[in-house]
Amino acid sequence: MTDLAELHDRVRALLAAHPPADTDRLDFLRARFDAGLAWVHYPEGLGGLGAPRSLQTVVDTELDAAGAPGNDPRRIGIGLGMAAPTILRYGTEEQKRRWLRPLWTGEEVWCQLFSEPGAGSDLAALGTRAVRDGAGDWVVNGQKVWTSSAHLARWAILIARTDPEVPKHQGITYFVCDMTDPGVEVRPLRQLTGEAEFNEVFLSDVRIPDSHRLGAVGDGWRVAQTTLMNERVSIGGMRIPREGGMIGPVAATWRERPELRTHDLHQRLLTLWVEAEVVRLTGERLRQQLSVGQPGPEGSGMKLAFARLNQEISGLEVELLGEEGLLYDDWTLRRPELVDFTGRDSGYRYLRAKGNSIEGGTSEVLLNIVAERVLGLPPEPRTDKDVAWKDLAR
Numbered sequence: 001m002t003d004l005a006e007l008h009d010r011v012r013a014l015l016a017a018h019p020p021a022d023t024d025r026l027d028f029l030r031a032r033f034d035a036g037l038a039w040v041h042y043p044e045g046l047g048g049l050g051a052p053r054s055l056q057t058v059v060d061t062e063l064d065a066a067g068a069p070g071n072d073p074r075r076i077g078i079g080l081g082m083a084a085p086t087i088l089r090y091g092t093e094e095q096k097r098r099w100l101r102p103l104w105t106g107e108e109v110w111c112q113l114f115s116e117p118g119a120g121s122d123l124a125a126l127g128t129r130a131v132r133d134g135a136g137d138w139v140v141n142g143q144k145v146w147t148s149s150a151h152l153a154r155w156a157i158l159i160a161r162t163d164p165e166v167p168k169h170q171g172i173t174y175f176v177c178d179m180t181d182p183g184v185e186v187r188p189l190r191q192l193t194g195e196a197e198f199n200e201v202f203l204s205d206v207r208i209p210d211s212h213r214l215g216a217v218g219d220g221w222r223v224a225q226t227t228l229m230n231e232r233v234s235i236g237g238m239r240i241p242r243e244g245g246m247i248g249p250v251a252a253t254w255r256e257r258p259e260l261r262t263h264d265l266h267q268r269l270l271t272l273w274v275e276a277e278v279v280r281l282t283g284e285r286l287r288q289q290l291s292v293g294q295p296g297p298e299g300s301g302m303k304l305a306f307a308r309l310n311q312e313i314s315g316l317e318v319e320l321l322g323e324e325g326l327l328y329d330d331w332t333l334r335r336p337e338l339v340d341f342t343g344r345d346s347g348y349r350y351l352r353a354k355g356n357s358i359e360g361g362t363s364e365v366l367l368n369i370v371a372e373r374v375l376g377l378p379p380e381p382r383t384d385k386d387v388a389w390k391d392l393a394r
Helices: 004-017 025-034 053-065 077-090 093-105 220-236 247-256 263-290 298-326 346-357 363-374
Strands: 110-113 129-132 138-144 155-161 172-178 184-189 198-208
Touching: 004 025, 004 053, 025 093, 077 093, 077 110, 077 155, 077 172, 077 220, 129 155, 138 155, 138 172, 155 220, 172 198, 172 220, 220 298, 247 263, 247 298, 263 298, 298 346, 298 363
Parallel strands: 110 155
Antiparallel strands: 129 138, 138 198, 155 172, 184 198
């Protein structure tokens, strides 16, 4: 379905059958999914119409103008940006129909069980084990860390080692883990900001049915690449208006507080404003590329730029505010549902931005990806590529 007139007709039919002012929010979101207007580029029956991704903007604009409720993508970003594309590509029809609808409506929150204490940047070195028992289930034991939204999640995308006898990239399998399993323990991990947005997750004899496996046994690394590439696009390529994101509060302070201005700060602000706009426009181009295929390594470059800019902009903001920039609103241990960069003060933005160069792939690893997969430079020597995981030094 690519006809724009038909798309408008579908939107109008949805609004007529479910007036936003008189319809329960969740009921409206379910109806929107069933009408194929959730993500129009997905297949029919799975919240889409098989239409070009670019037409989603048409749907969103018309529904926003009608006052229709949204699905709060910041709260369910891991599900939307990471789990859903992976399920769509590798899931069975049964898995797609079970998970995609409540994922998109926000009824079920997702988290990502990838990083471990001994496998952060070198994710393929992970040691969480999944062993198949006689009944066909998998029994999982291990520890994951830096897990956003684990305290809210119903489901998790999980990679675990199923064969320690082969090199580290080959013995990994990808699963969907039920976070309500009694063997799942979530502990808050307090951050520099004082909050516990991240968590540690301990897995003790967690049982996962084989029907919750995505992709073939041992093919988890390839499946995980789909997740990771989409993750970096969702972090670094978010659609924002001009002066959106971190540059907005700094520019607003500059205009409203002329007594804070200096020539040096002016020059730095101009430079960062231009760079932020370049990154924003590059993100728009990246999203256009996505409309004709899967995300590639370009998302790593966007995520790199996002992290560097956020840290430089937040540093400039603290410096611009002088003594005020040293204040911090609240050190209380909280477990928030989302990260709110623009709704908090400058101190929060400065501290929270430090994590941008770690989460979603460290900047050092992303530089290697850009060098090797975008620029075509020779890869770094890796002596452990052909060594069985069990023989690696740890």
